[in-house]
Amino acid sequence: MIEDLPKEIRAGLDEARRRDQKRKSRLRVQAGADVWRVQRLLDGGFALDATEVAHLRGRVDLYDGARHLMQCLIVASAVEDGELICLLKSSTRATDRAPLDFVRDETAPVGYLPRA
Structure with missing residues (x-):
């Protein structure tokens, strides 16, 4: 139905x-000191505004507001x-604690109570 409209109206x-997608999205990508807003997430990637960045490749960090979601490795980008x-x-999920290098016993005490 949108194909029936004149080119100017479609544009x-x-x-x-x-513009509406830009305002709604809290997701952003950071590569070094550069930060770009994510327009939308895709299956196996994401889309950025091509007027802000023309080419992007390598390791980047993906944030939702101030929360670090994941580290991503971009292998290809096209406009x-x-x-x-x-x-x-x-893509590797970011965690707030270091990974364990041992198996945690499920029956181990969680904490100790001091003697009163």
Whole structure:
């Protein structure tokens, strides 16, 4: 149905949709000191605004507001319809504690109570 509209109206609707996606998204990508807002998540990647960044590759950090979600390795990026589509080779969830190098006993005490 949108294909029946004149080109100018379609372009205006696409621009309004992109602006709305920018405002809604809290996700952002950080590579070194550079930060870009994520327009949308894809299966195996994400999309950025191509006017802000033309090419991106390597290790980046993905944040939701101030919360660190994951570290990602971008292997390919291409511009499609004004968006930079970044494809991920791997993504590792960020955790707030160090990984254990031993098996934790489920019956072990969680803490000790002091003697009163």
